[in-house]
Amino acid sequence: MTPNLHVWLIPLLPLIGAALNGLLGKRFTRQTVAAVALFFSGAAFAMASWVAVQFPSLTTPYEETLAQWIRAGSFRADFAFYLDQLSLVMLLVVTGVGFLIHIYSVGYMAEEGGFYRFFSYLNLFMFFMLTLVLANNYLLMFIGWEGVGLASYLLIGFWFTRDSAASAGKKAFIVNRVGDFGFLIALFLLIKHFGSLNFAQLFPTISPMSPETQGVGLLTSIALLLTLGACGKSAQIPLYVWLPDAMEGPTPVSALIHAATMVTAGVYMIARSHVIFDRAPGALTAVAIIGTLTALFAATIGIAQTDIKKVLAYSTISQLGYMFLGCGVAAYSAGIFHLMTHAFFKGLLFLAAGSVIHAVGGEQDMRKMGGLRTKIPWTFWTMTAATVAIAGIPPFAGFFSKDEILWQAYSSPQGSWIYWLIGVITAFITSFYMFRLWFLTFFGEYRGAVADEHSQAEHAGHGTHMGHNDPRAGTPAPHGHGVIHESPKVMLVPLVILAVLSVIGGWVGYHNIFENFLAPVFRSGVALSAEAAQAVGSTQPRTEAGSTESLLMGISIAAALAGFLLAWLLYHRRPELPKRIALALNGLYEAVLNKYYVDELYATLFVKPLINGSSRLLWQGIDQHVIDATVDNGAEGARHISDTVRHMQSGNIRSYAGWVAAGAAAIIVYMVWIGVR
């Protein structure tokens, strides 16, 4: 008998925080708002840690039903929670990183309007994200899934008086709808064919089924639809376009939602549905291809971006591509491992970028930074740790997880050397653009305007924005406008903690500790089917292929170092070179700078036809010419008839009498006619 852990408290605590701040926050002082938000997110983290401590003594998966929700015939979906190794990892990542970012936000948002609103949304996001990872059925997961989308929308459009932020929020929401549509259809298929959405009932039912090796069967369709959902949430091709725009939100939001947690929900969902994906090799291949292409594609766009947050956004998409690749070769634990380390180093990168932006008074253009190394040493050193980690240089976290994915992409039965090759190329590009960012920001001469007048003037100009200071133009800095300054301690402490995690976070992957920890989750579905177990079991070849693995590892390290050297050469040693290269490769450079014109392509292919179709066909065609026309013509007709008929009502008694006589005559004629007939 396992003890009752009251896991339901973990998501509920942030919800209470969100409700308190959201409903009463307007009357609270800033200190109270911050205290409420920190207390409830911190309590969730404490609770999650406590659960983690209890975890080894539990029989997994641990399930807990809070309340009945839907019971219709044999179909059941309850407010119930499901805790296994996978949820536990997600739980710790979400609450841990989330709590750190809450702390950071207290400093970052200190001067912003809508302080209580921000923290209310942030807590709301935590609630939905925790619901998503703890749900014991797909329906509750979907609630969390939609909820984080809502929180994301609210936070991207946090500075809603700025048009671009409002549009970015809408874009994120609408693009996600496309993915959610796929997710929802997958759920309907599951209900129709398996009659349940509970993980505990669904997976044992599916496990005995044999893999659909050819054609698109039921499981493959479900898996592909789930992939579509994951592509929307995790910003993969073709639905990645919302994520770069999402950088309109405050930087802590970018760190929490659009780097560390929400965007990884798609990866989590695929890992959670691994039982289905294992039996749908076609869908797995699709996932792997999508992941590989996205990784490469986004990385190349990242090279030419000049906005520090946009670089990080494309890097996030690219890293999510790696996670998809991991899942796509049935190496789910590698994907989740990268998810975790990515949460550390990418969260850190965004927070550090926020600290940089904070330091230079709201500037986000890297061309106007430079030489910040000595001025903001803490930010510099933490950012360095994160950059090295994402570049994949040992012994930092990113190296272990990325290398695990690359190795699995090469060696797994679903893998292929092509995946590996593109992965390594991407690793090289990643290393290059991250160090480009690093050199541009921290080395060389400071290229910004004289910050004092610049930021003061802009700040004054934006003072009318209902108190919403714009981090691009105004400055969120609480002290000393203009002078480049280190961020306050409340922002630095999370940076340092995340930096430590970015350094050591990968070590749990040493000797497959992490993989073995997650193994019960990913084996449970497979072990029941012996064939599938053989097809998927990927730990076997490791010992035999040790030398290959070392070689591949060497190549990926070399790629990372090459990226570093190239960045050093171009952006530190000879900073005039990039311009000449850009000129030489004019067309290509233009294409990359403009993100391969994908937004324009989508605008031409989908948005404009939709708008034109709506305005021409639906609005001017159907609405005006059919619906309005029916109503208008009906009214017009009635008016015409009345116009004619009203002459009967002359007020002249004899004309009335005439009508009576005519009517009587008509009746008589009719009667006679009937009689004759």
Add this chain to the structure above:
Amino acid sequence: MVPLSYYLVLSAILFTCGVTGFLIKRNIISIFLSIELMLNGVNLSFVAFAAQWKALSGQVFVFFVMVVAAAEAAVGLAIIIAVFRTRETLNVDRVNLLKL
């Protein structure tokens, strides 16, 4: 014996004369007379049918009609006199004060 149809045709002619007079005359007195003509046209068909079918109810109805007509004549003439006193005209087209 005169056939029923003759009576009915005469009745219809009388009624039509009444209707026509009612419609085209402007003088209230003439209209009044036309109404009487219509009533008596109807009376004629009542008595004709009563004689044909040897049924008394037709005859009885005629008495009712005559009583009503007498009452109507009394009231109607009184109204006409009242109208003439106030309006000094018997033209119905000019007695239209209640018209909107």
